[in-house]
Amino acid sequence: EVQLVESGGGLVQPGGSLRLSCAASGFTVSSNYMTWVRQAPGKGLEWVSVIYSGGNTYYADSVKGRFTISRDNSKNTLYLQMNSLRAEDTAVYYCATFKHWGQGTLATVSS
Amino acid sequence: DIQMTQSPSSLSASVGDRVTITCQASQDISEHLKWYQQKPGKAPKLLIYDASNLETGVPSRFSGSGSGTDFTFTISSLQPEDIATYYCQQYDYLFTFGPGTKVDIK
Numbered sequence: 001e002v003q004l005v006e007s008g009g010g011l012v013q014p015g016g017s018l019r020l021s022c023a024a025s026g027f028t029v030s031s032n033y034m035t036w037v038r039q040a041p042g043k044g045l046e047w048v049s050v051i052y053s054g055g056n057t058y059y060a061d062s063v064k065g066r067f068t069i070s071r072d073n074s075k076n077t078l079y080l081q082m083n084s085l086r087a088e089d090t091a092v093y094y095c096a097t098f099k100h101w102g103q104g105t106l107a108t109v110s111s
Numbered sequence: 112d113i114q115m116t117q118s119p120s121s122l123s124a125s126v127g128d129r130v131t132i133t134c135q136a137s138q139d140i141s142e143h144l145k146w147y148q149q150k151p152g153k154a155p156k157l158l159i160y161d162a163s164n165l166e167t168g169v170p171s172r173f174s175g176s177g178s179g180t181d182f183t184f185t186i187s188s189l190q191p192e193d194i195a196t197y198y199c200q201q202y203d204y205l206f207t208f209g210p211g212t213k214v215d216i217k
Contacts, residue, residue, distance in 0.1 A: 035206065037155075045147075045155065045198055047206040058205055061112070094154055098145065098200075099166070101154035 002026035002100045006093065009105035016085050018107055022078040022095030030073045035098065036080045038091035048093070049080065063089075085109045113137055113201050117209035123217040130186040132212045134177075134199035142178045143203035148195045149211075155198065159184065191216060 008020040020036070036048040049059045049069040057069050068081040078095050085107075092104040114137040124130050134144065142162035147155040157166050159175035162182060172187045186193055194216055199209040 037208075044196075044211045045149075045200075045208040047200075047208060050206065096154075098202075099157055099160075101156075104154060 004095050004097075004100055004102035006095055006102040006105040009093065009107045011108045011110065012085055013111050014086060014109055016109070017081070017083045018085065020080040020082065020093055020095075020105055020107070022080075022102055024076050024078065027097075027100075028073075029071050029076050029078055032097050034069075034071065034078045035096050036067075036069060036078075037094045037096055038089075039094070039104075040088070040091045043091075046091075051078070082107070113140060113204055113207050115199055115201055115207050115209040117199055117212050119212060120210065121213040121215070123215045124189050125217045126189055126191060128189045130189050130193075130214060132184040132197055132199075132214075134182040134184065134209050136180045136182075136201055136203075139179050140201045140203035143201055144175070144177070144182050145200045145202065146173075146175055146184045147198045147200065148193075149198065150195045158197075186214075189214070189216070 003025045005023045033052045035050045038046050038048050051057045051069045066084045070079045087109050090109050092106050094104045095102045116135045144162045146159040149155040158169050158173050163175045174185045176183050196211045196213045198211045201207050
């Protein structure tokens with residue numbers, strides 16, 4: 001059974017950093033494309049970033065230059081390093097293959 | 112960037128009604144479109160991929176059609192458990208979600 005379990009969310013001040021993790025089981029992270037999708041409170045879904053099996057990475061314009069997606073093949077885990085956080089980055093962050101989704105982790109940016 | 116629009120933004124229908132949602136892409140995306148169902152507090156669930164293919168285990172009352180820029184999602188007979196927000200998503204170039212359609216029971 002495929003499972004994706006996110007962690008690392010929390011409360012951070014504007015300008016701060018968070019590192020989200022997504023531990024995968026039941027499939028190999030490096031053999032799939034993996035994405036991060038976020039959802040601000042009461043809002044719709046927003047694609048954030050993708051890492052392809054070959055290692056290429058892409059970002060939404062709203063996070064480009066501030067967020068970095070990566071993976072650790074030995075741990076079968078996906079990461080999202082979020083720097084220079086803003087209030088508008090407050091959201092539930094999901095890792096997903098789009099067929100499979102994690103339960104999400106809430107990142108709150110507030111002073 | 113490819114932009115996605117959906118209509119309506121919300122709808123109310125009776126149990127058993129046929130419900131239709133439309134999704135439009137700002138440029139030709141072939142059939143690179145997915146539909147998701149999201150219930151409050153839950154992660155989205157994939158229903159349809161490649162515009163018209165039903166994901167395994169999804170009830171047959173859900174269907175999708177279209178290609179190019181115009182797509183349609185249909186629930187043939189609305190059930191109480193279908194109350195949710197539905198999103199389209201293009202994956203022709205990177206990924207973009209539509210704004211969503213909230214479906215309620217009248």
